[in-house]
Amino acid sequence: MNREQYVSSFKELIRRASTDLPQDVVEALQHGRSVEEQGSLAETALGTILDNVDMAREKSAPICQDTGTPVIWVKYPVGVSTRVLGEALQEAVRQATAESYLRPNAVDTVTGKNTGDGAGRAIPFIHFDEWDGDDVEVRLILKGGGCENVGAQYKLPDSGLGADRDLEGVRRVVLDSVVQAQGKGCAPGVLGVCVGGDRASGFAESKRQLLRSLNDRNPDEELSHLEERLVREANELGIGPMGFGGRTTVLGVKLGVLDRLPASYFVTISYMCWADRRAAVRVSPEGETTWLN
Numbered sequence: 354m355n356r357e358q359y360v361s362s363f364k365e366l367i368r369r370a371s372t373d374l375p376q377d378v379v380e381a382l383q384h385g386r387s388v389e390e391q392g393s394l395a396e397t398a399l400g401t402i403l404d405n406v407d408m409a410r411e412k413s414a415p416i417c418q419d420t421g422t423p424v425i426w427v428k429y430p431v432g433v434s435t436r437v438l439g440e441a442l443q444e445a446v447r448q449a450t451a452e453s454y455l456r457p458n459a460v461d462t463v464t465g466k467n468t469g470d471g472a473g474r475a476i477p478f479i480h481f482d483e484w485d486g487d488d489v490e491v492r493l494i495l496k497g498g499g500c501e502n503v504g505a506q507y508k509l510p511d512s513g514l515g516a517d518r519d520l521e522g523v524r525r526v527v528l529d530s531v532v533q534a535q536g537k538g539c540a541p542g543v544l545g546v547c548v549g550g551d552r553a554s555g556f557a558e559s560k561r562q563l564l565r566s567l568n569d570r571n572p573d574e575e576l577s578h579l580e581e582r583l584v585r586e587a588n589e590l591g592i593g594p595m596g597f598g599g600r601t602t603v604l605g606v607k608l609g610v611l612d613r614l615p616a617s618y619f620v621t622i623s624y625m626c627w628a629d630r631r632a633a634v635r636v637s638p639e640g641e642t643t644w645l646n
Contacts, residue, residue: 536596
């Protein structure tokens with residue numbers, strides 16, 4: 354594989370994520386519309402969202418005007434250069450921006466000047482992980498700025514919420530994060546949650562949880578039950594799509610756990626908007642691509 358072949362595969366990965374919502378997300382939105390009161394603002398909002406999803410797929414156009422930050426997890430074999438992969442991903446972002454699959458989103462924080470090509474310092478944001486396979490596997494989410502604004506991090510215990518250092522405390526702060534968002538961040542959302550870790554690793558892991566399918570089941574039985582309970586209870590808050598009220602406030606909650614120091618107990622929540630854009634590809638040494646769920 355040469356750099357140009359990687360760029361081509363990675364640009365197509367970005368196009369798919371930007372323009373074609375995963376089927377499990379579409380089905381969750383359809384289910385949400387079906388349980389809302391007929392003629393309500395919630396049903397109308399979800400209907401408009403689903404129409405938008407169909408048009409984006411048909412026209413190969415971005416699902417949302419905010420095409421977000423590309424956050425990428427790369428698994429690579431021994432002997433493959435992470436520098437080459439990183440440069441290929443940067444170039445794929447530039448080409449995808451030039452072809453309008455991404456918006457020119459990268460802004461110099463000090464000067465306020467847009468870079469003009471969609472790439473910048475830590476944009477895309479790439480996690481590298483060496484593995485024993487022969488292929489390069491790349492998983493991508495496009496994380497919108499509005500939903501990023503309503504992410505949260507709590508440190509337990511939290512006396513104001515009556516949240517102790519246990520899973521009941523986790524439940525309380527996750528639900529509080531939904532209440533604080535109040536439909537901002539383009540609800541219905543998907544919550545990626547990390548229990549434990551430090552402040553930095555907690556946010557990294559909470560975003561990694563967003564790679565999971567909405568239909569999967571946490572291998573930890575206790576966490577699986579808590580995920581289901583959080584979805585049910587969040588949807589009982591009445592916030593609804595875009596904060597209009599209704600029964601569909603979140604589409605899913607995904608929990609991960611990291612070890613921690615005795616002095617700290619963080620719960621970190623990354624909020625993903627209804628445009629839960631993710632895509633994955635595996636590239637063989639011969640350049641063959643396999644598209645993953």
